[in-house]
Amino acid sequence: MSASPAVAPDLTSTAWGLLAVVLQCCVLAAVSPILIGVMRQVRYRMEGRIGPGIWQPTRDLLKLARKEPLVAPGVRLQGVMPIAMTGTSLLLVALLPLMSTVTIPLVPDDLFVVVGVLLLGTVAIALLGLDSGTAFGGMGSSRHMTIAALVEPTVLVAVYALSIPVGSSALSAIVDARIAEPVSVVSPVSLLALVALIIVVVAETGRLPVDNPSTHLELTMVHEAMILEASGRDLGWVEFSSWLRLAGLLGLVANLALPWGVAQSMSIGGLAVAIVAIVVKVMLAGAGVAAVEVFLAKVRLFKVPELLAASFVMAFLAVTASYLVV
Amino acid sequence: MLWPQAAAPESAAMAQALALTTGLLLLTAVLQLWRRSLSGSTSLLAIQGAALAGLVITVAIAEGAPELFAVALLVLALKAAIIPMLLHRTALKTGGTLETSHRVHPTAGLLWAALLTTVAFLAARPLVSASPGPLTKVAPVGLALVLLGFLVLLTRHQAVSQLVGFVILDNGIATVAFLTSGGVPLIVEIGVMIDVLFVVVILRVLASQMRSVFGATDLDDLTELRD
Numbered sequence: 002m003s004a005s006p007a008v009a010p011d012l013t014s015t016a017w018g019l020l021a022v023v024l025q026c027c028v029l030a031a032v033s034p035i036l037i038g039v040m041r042q043v044r045y046r047m048e049g050r051i052g053p054g055i056w057q058p059t060r061d062l063l064k065l066a067r068k069e070p071l072v073a074p075g076v077r078l079q080g081v082m083p084i085a086m087t088g089t090s091l092l093l094v095a096l097l098p099l100m101s102t103v104t105i106p107l108v109p110d111d112l113f114v115v116v117g118v119l120l121l122g123t124v125a126i127a128l129l130g131l132d133s134g135t136a137f138g139g140m141g142s143s144r145h146m147t148i149a150a151l152v153e154p155t156v157l158v159a160v161y162a163l164s165i166p167v168g169s170s171a172l173s174a175i176v177d178a179r180i181a182e183p184v185s186v187v188s189p190v191s192l193l194a195l196v197a198l199i200i201v202v203v204a205e206t207g208r209l210p211v212d213n214p215s216t217h218l219e220l221t222m223v224h225e226a227m228i229l230e231a232s233g234r235d236l237g238w239v240e241f242s243s244w245l246r247l248a249g250l251l252g253l254v255a256n257l258a259l260p261w262g263v264a265q266s267m268s269i270g271g272l273a274v275a276i277v278a279i280v281v282k283v284m285l286a287g288a289g290v291a292a293v294e295v296f297l298a299k300v301r302l303f304k305v306p307e308l309l310a311a312s313f314v315m316a317f318l319a320v321t322a323s324y325l326v327v
Numbered sequence: 328m329l330w331p332q333a334a335a336p337e338s339a340a341m342a343q344a345l346a347l348t349t350g351l352l353l354l355t356a357v358l359q360l361w362r363r364s365l366s367g368s369t370s371l372l373a374i375q376g377a378a379l380a381g382l383v384i385t386v387a388i389a390e391g392a393p394e395l396f397a398v399a400l401l402v403l404a405l406k407a408a409i410i411p412m413l414l415h416r417t418a419l420k421t422g423g424t425l426e427t428s429h430r431v432h433p434t435a436g437l438l439w440a441a442l443l444t445t446v447a448f449l450a451a452r453p454l455v456s457a458s459p460g461p462l463t464k465v466a467p468v469g470l471a472l473v474l475l476g477f478l479v480l481l482t483r484h485q486a487v488s489q490l491v492g493f494v495i496l497d498n499g500i501a502t503v504a505f506l507t508s509g510g511v512p513l514i515v516e517i518g519v520m521i522d523v524l525f526v527v528v529i530l531r532v533l534a535s536q537m538r539s540v541f542g543a544t545d546l547d548d549l550t551e552l553r554d
Binding site for chain 2: 188189190193306307310311313314318321322
């Protein structure tokens with residue numbers, strides 16, 4: 002479905018669309034380590050610590066990229082899965098309408114494709130955890146898949162609720178409709194679906210009430226347990242892909258909540274504004290998440306399904322309510 | 328009918344207000360099944376009462392019935408302030424601040440809530456199709472509240488939680504009444520509300536009695552008759 006009538010499916014628009022997609026991937030890839038730096042720095046400052054500055058994750062990544070990975074004998078996937086994870090994260094960022102809502106047929110930004118790509122990344126990291134053959138790896142993978150199985154239906158139902166008033170499951174069409182009618186952002190359907198979506202994004206990216214990204218406590222860790230055996234370059238790719246995924250998903254939520262600044266047609270000026278807008282939005286969203294995390298403790302693993310069931314019911318009620326407002 | 332049509336612009340504001348108030352009613356009822364603390368439960372009940380008052384005001388504007396504003400004030404005073412406050416004080420006095428029921432796990436309770444909401448919407452289809460209109464369209468929410476109130480009554484042990492379930496049930500009945508018939512006459516409305524208030528006060532006394540006899544307000548202790 003073409004989102005904007007001004008764009009005819011000819012060669013120029015395809016070139017523009019490809020340029021926008023490539024630009025989007027590059028900007029998000031460059032921003033994601035800085036985003037993590039900002040989030041950590043916000044946390045440190047609020048806890049009264051000085052912190053290493055916002056460039057530390059970038060420096061870590063560059064350091065890891067130069068190091069040779071150590072692979073135990075018999076482990077086959079450790080060289081492949083980090084690259085596969087980075088590939089799915091880049092694909093996810095390419096599919097989401099983060100900078101422009103102009104779509105090209107090559108890149109279907111349909112909701113179901115996006116959820117499929119999300120799940121692909123989840124499976125890749127779970128395989129990485131299982132392949133190392135250690136107790137922690139398997140435990141982390143099993144926990145991660147449990148959470149993923151509870152998260153994916155909520156993502157689908159929440160975005161479905163947002164797509165009902167628009168009449169299309171293409172994410173770019175949803176963002177377009179929100180720019181055209183800003184009142185719809187504060188409608189009860191949209192608020193319920195956004196709250197549900199925020200909870201599942203937090204769960205999907207392993208942030209605080211669900212998983213603590215800064216500890217290696219064996220009883221609770223999920224993400225860290227799966228990547229314990231990765232080292233050197235491989236660890237760098239794994240970390241980068243999960244940061245990129247976080248940046249993309251935060252950008253999606255930010256664009257659904259505050260759709261302004263997204264380019265609706267192709268021009269150099271529009272894209273420049275869109276780059277600035279998405280960087281500011283992702284940074285603000287990340288700082289907000291980090292600030293809220295300071296006040297949260299990790300919930301017990303057995304209470305995570307409770308939280309996710311609540312978010313599912315909210316998304317479900319959003320769908321029921323969206324049939325009420327018609 | 329996968330993608331319904333967009334709303335007509337003139338009724339859009341009222342439809343938004345209806346969706347907001349009924350959505351809040353439903354959400355506060357569903358979240359009751361998640362919260363374990365009794366004080367959280369009573370504050371959710373207060374929000375629900377305020378949402379019901381908002382719904383009555385919306386109905387009053389939609390139907391052009393000025394006497395409903397008085398009813399809205401009554402609802403606001405009784406269901407958003409007095410009853411939740413009484414329940415909150417009962418919870419503090421009887422000592423039980425946590426609902427420790429394990430009859431239904433909160434996760435299962437939330438999924439039951441989703442199921443019951445669906446059942447309510449399906450069961451109310453004849454009602455909605457009998458007189459199609461913006462008000463009757465949201466009437467299934469009242470039915471869902473009745474079912475959720477029953478669920479709370481069935482799954483909770485504490486006396487205060489039972490009262491909360493009872494008030495949710497009553498809110499559901501009132502919602503259906505306002506949405507399908509524009510409310511019952513004012514005098515009947517006052518009678519029903521006073522009735523609910525009396526039930527809450529009597530059960531509150533009963534809860535204090537239970538507390539002094541058993542040392543707790545868990546209804547499972549009531550297994551034999553005493554004099």
